[in-house]
Amino acid sequence: MAGRRDVLLGLGGVLIGSAAAGTWRVRRMPVSAIAPWQSLSKPVADARLDAFRHAILAPNPHNRQPWLIQLEGTDRAVLSCDLGKRLPQTDPFDRQITLGFGAFIELAAIAASHRGLRVDVEPFPEGEPQPRLDQRAVARLTFRPDPSVRPDALFAAIPLRRTVRRPYGPLPIGALAQLAEPGVVLSEDPVRLAQLRRIAVSAMTLEMTTPHAHLESVGLMRIGAAEIDAQPDGLALSGPMIEATALLGITSRASLADPTSQSFEIGLKDLQQAIATIPAAAWITTSGNSRASQLAAGRTYARLALRAAANGTAIHPLSQALQEYPEMTKLYAQVHELLAPEPGQRLQMLVRLGSAELAPPTARYPLEAHLLP
Ligand SMILES: Cc1cc2nc3c(=O)[nH]c(=O)nc-3n(C[C@H](O)[C@H](O)[C@H](O)COP(=O)(O)O)c2cc1C
Secondary structure (H helix, E strand, C coil): CCHHHHHHHHHHHHHHHHHCCCCCCCCCCHHHHHHHHHHCCCCCCCCCHHHHHHHHHCCHHCCCCCCEEECCCEEEEEEEEHHHCCCCCCCCCCCCHHHHHHHHHHHHHHHHHHHCEEEEEEEEECCCCCCCCCCCCEEEEEEECCCCCCCCCHHHHHHHHHCCCCCCECCCCCCHHCCCCCCEECCCCCCHHHCCCCCHHHHHHHHHCHHHHHHHHHHHHEECHHHHHHHCEEECCCCCHHHHHHHHCCCHHHHHHCCCHHHHHHHHHHHHHHHHHHHHEEEEEECCCHHHHHHHHHHHHHHHHHHHHCCCCEECCCCCCHCHHHHHHHHHHHHHHHHHCCCCCCEEEEEEEECCCCCCCCCCCCCCHHHHC
């Protein structure tokens, strides 16, 4: 295995060398896809659009960005879900997609606070869609001037936040305590972390070897800078090695889908190794599983992720065992027994935390792509 990986890395190295020498033109990093992270200092007159250009940088499942925005009057907006952007295989009840809406709303509210605005949120004003989301509104937001609103300090962390999937080293002493946030449980308990590691690695392995679940992710992989710029969502694979191996046909959607291929084997092993490093963990539970509680949990998660970005802690959701498709039933029960054992208690978010080099920003569609006419 290690030998084959070295071959792959070696081939990448040869091509990168050629590219550097100008003999092989490989464009390495996405450009337009990361523009939404870079234009935040330009003034925007409409406070709602200012809030939403920050909100589209929210963490969200598989980076599907399913947010549709209808501006109403001068101070309101209605959010709804682009239903084609849900994840029916791994998120059959749209629970995680709803959490992503919560994260979006929290970032909008944080940004609005810097303009002296309070955002009143009416979750699911036309009723809670069950068992799946539908075309009804996810939330109605009203932006109101409020002299008691203080600018939220997490604002500065919005452009710094990343999901980091690398192996993690230990956290500096005291770093975990800085992430304290109402609704979040933080843990460095080695016994609990060992149990979590076993569940998380098993769940990731199960997901990658369960064809319908894995194929959903593969279908959303964007391989190389050109694909990422053309379709700035989904799971981006970028960098010189990917460009090079994609050119050679070693990395392709077909190879990533094929459990007997080298790309699949390497991808699985890399993920298993990274996920096994859990220097600390955090989780968010709710009592019951209403849509409103999912939105609230997403808001809490966004605040945790921003706190992590602000103090340089790497954060990575481990959602596989929390997912509700039939093959995951056993691990779902185990993770709930461990972290959310009360009757009716629901584990909404589980992450590992540690030290790691930050990842580059991920792709985003521009704000205009989310605005309904
Ligand atoms: C509810 C939810 C669940 C997520 N689950 C996972 C996960 O299991 N594994 C993972 O690598 N990323 C997970 N993510 C992170 C997203 O994939 C990530 O936010 C998205 O790709 C955009 O990247 P960014 O966070 O770096 O901006 C999750 C995000 C949310 C909001």
